[in-house]
Amino acid sequence: MLPFNYAILKLFLRLDEADPDTVMNELSGEYGKSRQFKKSTVMEALMTAEANGLLEEVRFDLDYEQQLRVYYRATEEGRTMIERYIGA
Numbered sequence: 001m002l003p004f005n006y007a008i009l010k011l012f013l014r015l016d017e018a019d020p021d022t023v024m025n026e027l028s029g030e031y032g033k034s035r036q037f038k039k040s041t042v043m044e045a046l047m048t049a050e051a052n053g054l055l056e057e058v059r060f061d062l063d064y065e066q067q068l069r070v071y072y073r074a075t076e077e078g079r080t081m082i083e084r085y086i087g088a
Contacts, residue, residue: 054078
């Protein structure tokens with residue numbers, strides 16, 4: 001099993017875009033019982049990846065509770081880095 005942050009990044013190799021809820025839904029089967037499996041941890045990982053140029057914000061909207069949802073996608077360079085260092 002990959003470290004949680006690696007699994008989050010690798011998810012963007014197969015999804016065009018995702019928000020934190022989508023990431024959690026996709027990874028719940030494998031990581032759902034992990035102590036790291038919290039929305040705040042996912043949001044921190046996504047924002048860190050964005051700050052490092054691996055991901056970029058593509059859009060945002062409000063969810064059914066009127067909470068801001070930010071969607072990310074892998075940049076072209078980010079995709080190459082993820083494939084190179086984590087694997088396809």
